[in-house]
Each structure stands twice: as structure tokens, then as C-alpha cells.
Amino acid sequence: MDALRSQPAVSSQQLSQDAQQIANPANENLTNPLLDSSQSLLLTQAGADVIRTSNEMLGTLLDVHA
Helix, strand or coil: CHHHHHHHHHHHHHHHHHHHHHCCCCCCCCCHHHHHHHHHHHHHHHHHHHHHHHHHHHHHHHHHHH
16 A cells, blocks of 8 residues: 555656657657556556545544544
């Protein structure tokens, strides 16, 4: 679960690298950076969902013990 919590930062770095590869006119193979950017988006969304769910669970636990 900790890996998914840090995923937005990792995905942001990967997305930056992919953007540089896509913007490079000498790069003839755009398939990999485009696929990587799509994967980064999905992983970021998954990480955000984990954080959101964790926050909701913590709120529920606090409500139960209050």
C-alpha cells in the first residue's frame, strides 16, 4: 500500500521523461512514451484512490472510537 501512496510522485517523474521523449523531433518511436504516459495516468489514479480510501477508513475509525 505504501508503494501506491508514493505512486503519484513516481508517475509525475515518468510522465516528465515521456513528455521529453515525445517532444524530441529526433525520436521516431513514439509508441513507448505514449503507452508509458497512459500507464502513468492509470497508476496515478490508482494511487489517488488508495489515498482517498485510506482517508475514509481513518475517518470511519475515528468516528467509531469517538
